[in-house]
Amino acid sequence: MRVTRRGILLGAGATGGLILAWALTPRSFPPPLSAAEGEVAFDAWLKIGRDGVVTVAVPELEMGQGITTLIPQIVAQELGADWRQVAVEPAPVSGAYANAPLAARWSALWLPLLSGLADEPDDLLARRFAEGEPFTATADGTSLIAHEAAARAAAASARAMLAQAAADRWGVAWEECDAVDGHIVHAKRRLPFAQLVEEAAGFDAPDPPVLRPRPPGENPAEVLPGASLRFPRLDLPAKVDGSFNFAGDVRLPDMVYAAIRHGPIGDTRLGGYDTGQTRGVQGLLKLVNGPSWLAAVATDWWAAERALTLIAPRFAAQDRAGTAACEQALEEALRRGRASRIAESGEPDAWLSEKFEHVAHYRVAPALHATLETATATARLADGKLELWVATQAPQAARRAAAAALDIAVENVVLYPMPAGGSFDRRLEHDHVAEVAVIARQVGKPVQLIWSRWQEHVAGVPRTPARSVLAARTASDGTLVALKVRIAAPASFHEFGERLLEGKAPHAGRHAQLQGDAMTVEGAVPAYAIPHLVVEHVPAVIPLPTARMHGNAHGYTCFMVETFIDELAARARREPLSYRIAMLGHDVRLANCLQRAATLAEWNGGAAGSGQGLACHQMTVAGRTGRIALVAAARQDERGIRVDKLTAVADIGRVVNADIARQQIEGGLLFALGMARGSSTAYADGLPLTGRLGMLNLPQLADCPEIEVDFIAGDDDPFDPAELAVAVAAPAIANALFAAGSTRLRTLPLLAGSA
Template identity: 30%
Template sequence: MDGEILRDPTRRFVLTSGAAVGGGLLFSFSVAAEGQAAEAAATFNAYVRIAPDSGVTIASKIPEVGQGIKTAMPMLIAEEMDVDWSAVTVEQAPADFKTYGRQVAGGSMATTLEYDGFRRVGASVRALLIAAAAQRWKVAPDSLTTEPGFVVHAASKRRTAYGELAEAAAKLTPPDPKTLALKDPKAFRIIGQSHKSQNLDAITTGQPLYGIDVRVPGMLFATFAKAPVYAAKVASADLAAAKAVKGVKDAFIIEGGTNLQGLMPGVAVVADTWWAARKGRNALNIQWADHPTAAQSTAAFAAKAAELAKSPPQRVDHADGDVDAALKGAAKVVSAAYSYPFIAHANLEPQNCTAHVKDGKVEIWAPTQNPEPGRKLVAAALNVPEEAITIHLIRGGGGFGRRLNNDYMVEAAAIAAKAGVPVQLIWTREDDLQHDFYRPGAWHNFTAGLDAAGKVVAWNDHFVSFGKDKEFAPSAGFNASQFPGRAIDNYRLEVSVMPLGFPTGPLRAPGNNAFGFVLQSFTDELALAAGKDPVAFRRELLGEPRLLGKPGERDSFHTGRMRGVLDKVADMSGWGRKLPTGTGLGVSCHYSHLGYVAVVMQVTVKEGALKIDKVWTAADVGRQIINPKGADQQMQGSILDAISSTLRQEITFEGGAAVQSNFGDFQLLRMSEAPPIEVAYVLSDNNPTGLGEPAYPPAPAALCNAIFAATGKRIRSLPIGDQLA
């Protein structure tokens, strides 16, 4: 169907099997490019162990950071295997690209990439078990069926448990998974049903699961002090004073480098407890060398952005039609400037990693979202081959894109290499907020033209961001595929950039987390200028159902799918109903990470105090929701995350250093502020896609548009802060 991401038809599935340690059957599956060996070109790998008692263990290859993937992906395998979910135990697989291929918790891509493949993994296991039973009973395989955990021969009323067939199945030639029929979704028993994480009880009772819970024999604890100004070197440090602190075993300088994504200069303190390491760190009296980034500040960025906005753009990245002529002939021209700040990820578990370096080998326990780049960083820093590094994937206490970078991993490895013993590095909260890969701030200077009927006939955005020449800083870019690009005949994207000395990177729904705010807020302004209802104006702007872009492209946009969720959320919220004075409804809709999401918020503002009364949201992520409980939680969590950043969060810089240092000045949403969120799904005939990120982008604009509806106050810069006072 139009708008789907097309699977590569040259890929083939490869299945191998063998005896599992301790008895039973081990299935190993991989997908390789046609003509390539699975060992060399695997794009994913899954392992299924069947024990003699028919217990099934499924390895989950993708890092778990709270997005529920450790539950959802094994559900796909279990469904097609035809086993009871209660018989399944899920294990986290280690980081191993040669075996598993892509192991990344990012981009909401797991469902998109793995949905069909993992189902075929399960179907292949089932086929082998049926073949083993057919040999045992000397009957045709097509005369057999399965019930959860059993192969059944209805004619003779025989049934055998999977565990009894496992050894025989291990000796058979695996089938070609492409030839296997998958279940009709109407027959699903596991997919589409809500299942909680197998770790839920441990999570809620505080049992050790996370990176900071790792314990290795002989392990010491470490802190690592880095300059407030990124990449500044150590001029001097009182190592003796740190070593004099009770419990401190060593303190030393790490030279580091200039790669903002890698090992930075700093001073490590290693001790028998983390608190002793921190006390030793406090005694260091570090003097930092001068660094050019010290000249950068939030005030300087804002001043430069204002200057650039008034000047001709440095370049034009995209131009359709004749924007200037269309604006000149427009019945009404609307201009507005929007901005958003740098923000930190602020995952609740600070960055941490445990590492052991011995005899040329490195063993790492890390809550990483993207282990392979971390392996490369460690290999380069320690001058060891990548194959000498073992990475254990540990559940992360939140990620939101922060743990796609692995600076904490290479720091732990470098400290452990010098300490000569296993070391667990744990950052302080101040380290975490002041040494992040921030979501970059930016400025959008919009001008749009409306004709006499209130239709948008021209759109210009002078986008001011960070970068050098024609390159944006990481995660600082913007492109014309964002709606309403391609839907308006006269559309232009102008760009100006300024240099940046701070590291930036992806934050949940990268880029889109800010684009949704500016695009959908300005769209609301245009609806007002056109004298039209905000929902009706968006319906008109979307126009007839059609694909904008090319089939199979990630940024292709189907207007009909967006119209579907917009109509759904309008209906859910009772859009258009009369509300009390001081109460307003705001709407927003945005496409990101292959998901179409619309949000309506109701707010009440009294004497400058904001209360979010309720949120409604609808999503179209294809024809199947794998785990409804997990999906609802991702939708709700994304929206709460977005509300939190919209209300109060910003990172500012003075003298080349981040000002905010802890949750006192970088505030998260309080439970008392969290509104009820009603979630619905619009199923469409498209491949299933992910839900970890798409609900975030429309939420800030829905909130700000609701504030305007309640008060007449237009929010054009984030965070909202005290703008309502």
């Protein structure tokens, strides 16, 4: 092994030593990739073998969003590889994959008093924190923002070194060589990477790396639905024959299975239980007590689950969560609570003290993630080291949770990243990781813990409920002059931070609910030019812990704002599209999305009886902005809400993989359709009243609208489209239902108020 001037790691079977990770970051890390015999590792991102396989490291959780294809595609295009020679492997936790932009975005969690110092995406403080933690979380659409440049730089460096090896053989200048389809080419000569890679290891990469003039990407207009794909997803063949392993599919010698019961939501302790009931359970091995849970371990999972059903352990629980108490706390906060002013412009105090022309109240119920895969983890404790097979969006937090549960050093927790069967931010939580660690120690064997669906509803922390009031001053022609948005909700983001970074249990983390929290009202500042505006967050302490969820606050703030705007347009007897466009003179790109969506959907003006509604939204993450507009065609019948068609137009800058971007928008729209129809539960006595998936009114194939997705081509750095789609669906559907003749719907789920 040797380390070049540029510090790129080279060498077959290299162990030990340090790499100086990519040209962008002057810091060194232990090399995260181990190169096998016949392989050369380039930086933290790729290995090339003398068999021609290019293996790309992916440091983020694959949960369906396609990151296992996107990062390899970036490497392959920059390197000049043949897509068929590209392989992929999950990367271990390492500072070399620090997610600095997300650390900056979440700086209020780790630098609470001074977060203003570290909330720029390229901020040095945020990078230091992310590298030191190491903080490699997959969240908030930051994957490409965090990793594209580094992965590209590594691939460009590898290409230069391969070119130097070939040029040396041919006696030409390496700068005249190109890399195409896995070969270095010069005039009519070509050599595959496979034959060059070991020599390439002896050359230095230029500093800075010489990137291709065109960044990785595809023109979405050339990738029509159903067409053959240049970069098909790498994870799909294994997903279609049952061989793709999730955490619950891991099988270890001598492994046993665990099921679990948690107490009601609240300050809960495990009480008494009678083991006499379990005598007939074949295969039951052991019961394991936790502070607020009881686990059963057996030779198969169903036996463990059955034992717990028969035992029906009792719990002592104070401060139990209930919907009535949540509603009362939110109502009280909305009426009389002290607000944190999150955003303002113009002179809101002069304009927004009284005499509103229009006021509307909104109510948002808690939402369940309802991932198909329940919380699952596999663990083996041997010789003081814990091995963990688990899907997590925040791997270091998972390691810390396990280490704290066993009182061992975090270095003694080895995490094997597994993909998730859906997450929607559910895998930012790690209660099951701490539990499986304790169970593994008590049992003395490798163990696989699987939460039942009912446990997922009881102990899976939901997206926060909220109450809000929107109030407007309008000019005589109905034009919006001043807007006040006041949202009451617990400081859900800070509460989440208590669990993620402090390792608090859900109930204990609630102490952070009472503080101003910009993230909990994110998306409430409309995209429109409004002369006078104020957005307030009124914190409320509620008896229910709350969590992050796909779309996060945008999932309800965009609903409030965009249905309210529709009400204002209707009140002014103005057509909803032109009413919006009139306020978008400063944002031509969003106006363009709206107009394009209206054209594609054959927008009919949204008049009464038309059944068409629209909404638009923009989001900014780490300095990049994405935009979307959506036209919905919907109606209400005896079976509830029927959505016939959704037409989306997104402006997300450069599109890396067009079909994956389309998948992300389709998926975001359907996830939000689920939130518009259901995905929710009430609580009483600390328990959810909705215990089954089938009670959540989630859309099935028969409920799926026709979906059309179009992109506005652009060269800006890519923006992740998924959460844009989540934000915009519920308001467009609600507006369409109003246009179809329903009443104004101001609740989420939409029909929650009319039940």
